Amino acid sequence: MSKLLNDDVKEMLTNILKDMVDEVYVKVYVDTLTCETCTETHQLMDEISELSDKIHYDLVETHGDKTVGDKYGITMYPTMVVLDKNQEDKGIRFNGIPAGHEINSLLAALVDMSGKPLDLDDATIEAIKAIDTETNIKVFITLSCPHCPGAVTKAHRIAMLNPYVKAEMVEAQTFHEFSAKYNVSSVPKIVINDTHDFVGNQPMEVFLDTIREAA
Template sequence: MPLLDDAIREEVRTMLTGLTEPVHVVVFTQPFQCQYCAETRQLVEEVAALSDKITVEVHDLSQDGERATALGVDKAPAIVPMRSDGTDYGVRFFGIPSGYEFGSLLDAILTVSAGRVDLMPETRAFLEALPEPLHLQVFVTPTCPYCPRAVMLAHHLAVASPKVRADMVESLEFPELADRYHVYGVPRTVIDEAGQYFIEGAAPEWMLVARIQEAVGMPITASADAHHRH
């Protein structure tokens, strides 16, 4: 039985006419301890069927460890949208992007295809000056209307900078990870692996940048004033 009804399929088909470069989506599933693996694969395949510019590659995480390690995938279900030419922008989904997060999946596919994002000049300058690789983890639930904004912002930073990787993490499917990072409300964007630096809610671009600057020891230059000038 299809996950997407006819009306949504037509809407998605129309959105995907905006694809420029071909997109290759790598999906990781596993046969055990994975509540939504089958549905995640089906969802991606249903979306891919709506555009001749999307191809899908499916792996079993327990069997294809080499491919998973190369892409930094350590849990399933996982979705890695990349360019068909192999360009990997560091955009990741862990857990099924259903409910409100379906919009984040479509945005990621379109953004990876375009290879560019609309960010403030201050944000671009900050990304160029990043002293070290950055791993953002945005914890969400499918029923959270504010979560996609946080996910898309993190993903856009990843597309804009080779130093940034950004994961959507569906909290209910990875409760141990959510516990480790003390996720009690969503969205929660975790900035460092230790979980010392984070931001809650759908923070505006300047606010997330300021928090990242604090986390990596950079001077905090991002402010609401800069944001409002644009």
């Protein structure tokens, strides 16, 4: 099987991952009976994990058993769950392969989850921590979208800082029926609590204002 990452890309990713502070654990849920991108997703995570000894991952093959992912609420495959050094769930999900431009949001999630201080000012951090209702953020993306990783990373950082929040990337082409349900016609499209949405890699203030409106 040919490698997904060439030597130049590996060198670039290794330099980014040097910023990791603590260990990070990733659960990779696949169902190779029905999933077209599961094998490639497994391979991508395998190659990335070789670039840092702080990255650990487990492959979870469901073999068609939809209850296997119940612990983390997994309903789509492939899905990655990113856990902290204590293997605690902070609500970070990648539904679909985070390849193409989206590899940037995967790298950001790994580095951020490792404990590197987030690039957010104190007022923004306080506003995120003030969220006090259960909140779900879906960020619909395509792998060719250059603006999507920034939106995914904003959503993930909100979840990392607040236990009420779950933030998930959704690869729109892989999950086209699910995307159609939310009328995704341009990306990134951000859907909050299934009731409020906006399009584009908007400033963090827009994310927070929409979360308040959707509460």
